[in-house]
Amino acid sequence: MNDLSPSMIASTVTSLGEKGLDILLSDGQSYYFNYYWLRDNCLGSFSTVTRERSFDIFHLDTAPRATHAEVQGDMLVVSWQDEDEVTQTPVEWLSTYGTGKPRRDPADMERVAWFSDHYPSVPRFSQPQLVADPKARAAWIESLLVHGFAIVSDMPDSDEGLTQTAELIGFVRPTFFGTYFDVRTHIKPTNTAYTAGALELHTDTPAEEFAPGIQFLHCRANTVEGGESLYADGVAVANDFRTRDPEGFKLLSETEIPFFCEHDTYDARSRQTVIELDQHGAVSGLTISQHMADIFDLDQKVLDDYYPAFCRFGRMLQEEKYVMHFLMKGGECMVFDNHRIVHGRAAYSATSGDRYLRGCYVDRSEMRSTYRALVSEGRFKE
């Protein structure tokens, strides 16, 4: 019986081939590395100042070929044919990339679905604490990655308070509404949200080619009668729909439908699937809005199946099991994944008090980027 544990095995280059080399790593497994990859990804290929690749592989005259390679300490050291260069590649990088699988992403977290009883467990964060403490910011973003919804309390009662909070996650992402929007009753509304009527469960600005990812809704005042907020987790509903109605799920996750938003000075159009899947095939979100769904320009025979499935899903979204109801309080900011969490509102009496929300967006990729920077170290620092 071999009593050598993998960590006791020294990494060794076992053969130099025509296009790449074989190396035995400390886990006891043999891995193959292509010479182009090794030449392109040595330590010297990256600038510690810009932290970008400074080596240009397009300028190699001939295909790179190793003449000698050996492990020295924690580096693979390679000499190259037709070049004076001797390169060093950290053995740790070889362990990371040897399987050919995507590099681990700390922001690729498993989503946890939630249901109508979620309100008492919604992750809550105090705005001044988020400003002061990077660990609190990381926990806040983690809750957005996992649950898609969080509440920030103790918000400054100012326009700047919202921008400052959003910028803790990333740059504010403008839409055709501008860099922010105010939700209050308007005399001549250009959007259903600007009336006192009920607002069905939806995701925002689906007519944008890339709808904004994270939505911030800062409640500045809410003293009206009615106007209960409604939120549901699109992942919870779509996961159950996948089991309950596989044919409908297939249609809604594969068929693109048109969305629109048009008025005097804009005419935004996009095509989106209602159910969005991630790189693992898991449900990552929804794009849905009855008031911004365009006239479906699909084959009418396709609609024989699509419309009933669309309606089955739309009704399911409204089931009591999924919809969380609560009243927002002044000084709170709802922060949620606009591609995952559907939101809406019950009708309210516009003359019974004041209801004023200011909102803005940040993109999902900005949020993931900020999270990675908060929880992990870069690879190319001086």
Ligand SMILES: [Fe+2]
């Ligand atoms: Fe909305």
